[in-house]
């Protein structure tokens with residue numbers, strides 16, 4: 233029995249093949265009737281499952297080329313952010329953002345529009361400038377932002393439905409240092425009234441709450457440190473919240489040893505932007521996550537509406553996290569509609585109980601324009617999700633053109649892209 237990282241989903245695919253070269257991956261794809269690439273298994277639903285073959289590219293984890301003149305890095309399709317980031321740092325380079333954990337594969341994160349936080353920063357898929365995709369025949373198709381324009385914008389967040397991404401090229405920037413400061417006791421009222429100022433106060437801001445009571449649990453500010461401009465200074469308080477005096481875990485009672493250093497100690501971007509350190513289990517482990525993306529201008533209404541759910545959520549919620557994401561033009565990115573508020577839930581691993589609570593949360597959030605994270609759980613009907621993506625029909629056409637036999641279509645793609653029951 234093979235499961236995802238959290239152990240809440242058992243893969244049905246009877247075969248798991250490991251490719252050690254791109255040529256081998258091409259052969260496996262060409263020979264398979266149905267195939268899906270399995271990334272680092274961090275999604276919480278069946279998105280990476282297959283009727284027949286799952287293909288792991290985990291051994292293809294190398295940095296292939298660094299082009300400092302054009303600020304680009306080319307990587308293999310199985311690399312994880314935690315493998316890539318130290319290599320970039322050695323070359324004085326950085327990515328614009330990272331998710332809460334470095335353990336996830338780049339291609340898997342990009343395929344689901346995985347994001348960090350930052351009102352001025354796009355999700356991780358916005359860094360992609362080119363992809364080499366192994367298509368159903370086993371041949372490689374190259375797509376790039378420069379050559380393929382709008383089609384490329386359709387292909388980046390691809391839900392694994394266009395083929396196996398064998399190589400990717402990402403935009404990079406000069407390295408930077410970040411300090412991470414945690415503040416406790418921010419009031420829900422101030423969060424709602426000063427949302428833009430709070431989330432605009434640093435490169436990356438996360439607010440953690442259980443939605444109960446007058447105050448949130450914590451605000452994590454990740455500020456770029458720049459001695460010349462004075463960016464990244466200490467504050468004793470932040471919108472009425474007090475600076476924490478010891479390192480914190482996002483989950484109440486969690487061991488902060490697994491977290492990246494806080495208390496304002498400056499460090500390399502990749503050792504501060506994720507909440508969790510590569511050498512440790514991120515988050516809780518036995519958990520299930522859900523997340524919704526809402527238009528950012530609904531923030532005050534969304535926060536007010538969510539507070540009525542605090543008691544309902546209490547028996548199963550470990551923590552909720554709010555982040556922001558800049559708008560982009562990627563067809564299947566939740567931020568294609570405009571800047572987003574991302575509202576995340578880490579639940580205890582109890583799907584029976586979660587299923588009884590999520591519909592009420594979704595009934596509150598749907599009228600505000602919520603769409604779920606592609607890699608997390610939801611009880612929203614696929615038709616409602618599909619309606620939110622204006623370019624979904626174009627993506628269907630792209631998937632049919634790239635994968636005419638439907639080799640890379642699995643049950644998740646059938647339901648959420650093709651609308652099959």
Ligand SMILES: Cc1cc2nc3c(=O)[nH]c(=O)nc-3n(C[C@H](O)[C@H](O)[C@H](O)COP(=O)(O)OP(=O)(O)OC[C@H]3O[C@@H](n4cnc5c(N)ncnc54)[C@H](O)[C@@H]3O)c2cc1C
Pocket residue numbers: 237238268269270271272273274275276279280289309310331332333336337338339340341342343344345346347348391392393395396397398514515516521605607608
């Ligand atoms: C503890 C934890 C923390 C998380 N934090 C965040 C967060 O901060 N922000 C956020 O947005 N999400 C977060 N997630 C969700 C996670 O980022 C996504 O589920 C992401 O897709 C996981 O990547 P993966 O490599 O594990 O991919 P998988 O779950 O293995 O696969 C996801 C999809 O990518 C496809 N895929 C993978 N590799 C390739 C490839 N080479 N070619 C083609 N398709 C491919 C798969 O077929 C599948 O469709 C978190 C998850 C966990 C468990």
